[in-house]
Amino acid sequence: MRKINTRDFQVATRGTSREINRRIALNLIREHQPISRADLARRMSVTRGVAGVLVQELIERGLIYEGATGEAARGRKPTFLHVRAHDRLVLAADVRFSKTYLMLCDISGRQHALEVWDTVFDPARFVKDLAARVRRMLKIQRAEGNCEGFGLVVPGMVDHRTGRILNAPALGWRDVDVRDRLAAATGLSVQVENAGRACALAQLWLEHGAGAGPHSFVYINVSDGVGVGYVHNGELVRGRDHIAGEFGHMPLDLGGPRCLCGRQGCWEAHVSNLATLSRYFGWNLSKLSPNSLHEAERKSFAVTDLVARARSGDAKALGAVRATARFMGLGLATIVNVLNPDTIYLAGEITAGWDLIEEPLRAGLAERVLTDAAARTPLRVSSAHEYPRLRGAAALIAAPTFAAPRVA
């Protein structure tokens, strides 16, 4: 029951019905491939005649192709249809504090090439360097002129509409225009997005069996900070100022531990990797410099190691991990009470110890959730796909092909 926005609507033309049905057909083929025209017609509840025309148009536009002939118990054998994906390439990049990742993949997220190097922090040099690597990668992979776009993922707040990076503390970037500069330097259409939201997009568009997945969910990545992406009705929620989903800094405890953002008691200050390690080492957060986590990293001791110690019988490590888990649950309770999503996906180093943390996490959740049904909200550790952020960057480019047409 959506209200029509009378200041921004889309009148239906003669071609609107076709447009709608073509998109539906494309998505059904994507999720049930290989599939015949007749089967498609049955799934859409239209005649085979209509399905045939839709398929013809999708083939002409290069979105699908005819494959082998299938088997049938009786009657004429069907010709199978497939979505054209393996030769439709996109570029994806992920800028992090330590490293920058660049991947060439197809629109279903299958990797063709990958390159990793130390992050360049100066925006101008960053763009120049990245553009050069892009050109080289496209040349080596013989993909010049055959790349449909470039998705860039950044740890920070991003205005996806204008492509400006509003604030990325880990990189020291503030109000930097990366999209247009990168587009000019590479000749590609560039999309920029925040890391947490990108992961949610990857989950929505690229996960296997995504058709059967929920259309309203929250994706939570707990690592240096807490990255969150909120998808409602198959649509990423970005918000008026592009900050929607910033659950990391909601307070659990106004007088609680100091957060890197300068405030006290943020959820992030209770559950980030730094918070978990601090519990183990007895660090005093309010006296730590913002770079302490990277010091710990340099000492090459991360949450993954802490989980390993907890697993091998270190009671103090187990205690630290489970304490974090309880606070994770308490924060999730607010998310459940407020957004009441179909599913919550969890990611981050600490989820490697899911068997250790599930019980205290669910206890924390149950402690503050309002109904029994809500306490049973499915929690799923994000499937172990590699590079969810890069896949999200790819989804930025792939999604428009498959998305519902804008209507009414």
Add this chain to the structure above:
Amino acid sequence: MRKINTRDFQVATRGTSREINRRIALNLIREHQPISRADLARRMSVTRGVAGVLVQELIERGLIYEGATGEAARGRKPTFLHVRAHDRLVLAADVRFSKTYLMLCDISGRQHALEVWDTVFDPARFVKDLAARVRRMLKIQRAEGNCEGFGLVVPGMVDHRTGRILNAPALGWRDVDVRDRLAAATGLSVQVENAGRACALAQLWLEHGAGAGPHSFVYINVSDGVGVGYVHNGELVRGRDHIAGEFGHMPLDLGGPRCLCGRQGCWEAHVSNLATLSRYFGWNLSKLSPNSLHEAERKSFAVTDLVARARSGDAKALGAVRATARFMGLGLATIVNVLNPDTIYLAGEITAGWDLIEEPLRAGLAERVLTDAAARTPLRVSSAHEYPRLRGAAALIAAPTFAAPRVA
């Protein structure tokens, strides 16, 4: 950029384009009435021929009517079109702890009749009594057989799809089916919804100039508890278990004051009328019975009186009101960080003292909001329309006439 749900989609038929454009036309007429066919055609960017057909069909369906002839500087004078509203009646009821309200109004929310009486708490007797009053009201108003539906608003969690009231502590109702019983007793189609969400619906569908209003907003009503409705993209967010929007019980302070829900530190426990009065009278919340608020009511001293005292120079009253305002701002900060709505509407007794509370409220908001832009999120005290909950109940029935058709 919405993903098509392949398990629940709507194929376009021959009539889909017409359906879409008819709805757009209806909404444009509603928001710009009186309006001519030619003007409608210009606003829709279609030819006058198409607009003429759409208008003809809307007239045949009884949704609009032709009114007077307008004036024009030159040329043939236009015939004005209006949405038919004044003779399309709906019933709206609002059940509260003290009183139950029943209103007969038209689909634009204009009141025709109103009745108020002491709430009956036994569900069976409640339904029987309410149905009798409905019949009488329809008879007196000569509206029998001319009422398009019945919207019921309840203080508690409601499964809008099945019409079951899951939990309404103020009424002592738990898992009660009211909709079907009420539908059987009155012969009307009945819709049930939670109070906070109903207010949001009223704001979305019935406010004057709603066409110019935001399509993503949060409506917050602070009174006995905190009622919230969240509208995203012109659509009310209800959630998997129909609890979405329960911001009242997010923690500000895990060790904070005890809440009526049994937990500690909920936002509601900091800002409800009971919390505000407790600050003034020095009550100890953890020792209060759940009915303390009603005791205060019986003493006929409410937050409205507290605001009056604050205004007349009672420093302690002013302090209590402003302390609540700061906590309201702190909670709003989480809402802004998480949903980042276009606008936040505020309602409740304490907003009567908006000039007193705006400054500490905005200070609390700024304290925890992540960007300057977000701190500037428009806060608007809900326009002083009477009975927002009853108007919300009416909107439950009126909305389907104007909502966007389901497509793709």
Add this chain to the structure above:
DNA sequence: AGCATATTGTTCGCACTCGGAACAAAAGGC
């Protein structure tokens, strides 16, 4: 081998849609 049956995929007429142009109707200015 010949025929019935079953299934896939195509083709055609029909009713419906928007889009554009021509038209009639109604008003004011000269």
Add this chain to the structure above:
DNA sequence: GCCTTTTGTTCCGAGTGCGAACAATATGCT
């Protein structure tokens, strides 16, 4: 009285889904 302007209607054309008939292709039975 005629021109100009604006509104509202009518018509035909091109594009749509829908149903039925059709051709193509396979299997099973006699």
